[in-house]
Amino acid sequence: METGTQKKMDERYRIVEEAIFGAFERLAREKEVGKITVSDVIRQAGIARGSFYNHYKDMPSLLAAMEDRTLREIREMLQSFHPNGHRQDCEMFFLSTCHYIEEHPYLATVITSVNAESYIRKALLLFHHYVPVATKNLLQNAESATLLNYNIAYAIGGIMGILHRWTSGNFKEPAEEVARIAANAYLFGMAPYYKAVKFQTAVSEQKQKEDV
Secondary structure, X not given: OOOHHXXXXXXXXXXXXXXXXXXXXXXXXXXXXXXXXXHHHHHHHOOOXXXXXXXXXXXXXXXXXXXXXXXXXXXXHHOOOOOOOOHHHHHHHHHHHXXXXXXXXXXXXXXXXXXXXXXXXXXXXXXXXXXXXXXXXXXXXHHHHHHHHHHHHHHHHHHHHHHHHHHHOOOOOOHHHHHHHHHHHHHHHHHHHHHHHHHHHHHHHHHHHHHO
16 A cells, blocks of 8 residues: 555656656657757756656667657557548548647657657557457458458558658648548558458348348
């Protein structure tokens, strides 16, 4: 059981953590992520150098924590997205994603950087693990599951490419337009799967009618 002293220490730790994250994101709006230093962060956050090192070993460890933080927040966004082939739902989800990237310049920098492979791999795994779970009730058999996995890989790869191009172009196109493009890519990649599921559902319903 936590004591009052422990709770206060945990709260102070959380406050410093948020100050570090906030400082980093503000700095990311002003300079290249790779050029942000520990001195920049502590000056922007208004904390002592020792406080920074109580949280992170160095800037790479802070960058890794920022990646994990954004992925957690994207995962939370995914909880409200139920891929069912409806264009409006898809566009709303990708619009939320675009707005999130606009609000987090660090993420845009990561997507366009030459060192983006690690983050993109984590993001792809996140999407790849989420979509089968969200659609598991629609899977009819092993064949449709295999089709789903390949279609997911195709669709997600295209979406990441779209986001990379958009951020590389400094958000030239409106978020709404990019969301429509991303929704089209997703639906096009997943179309064979949805068609297969609808066909299997129709066959099943017809068989049930015949059995009555």
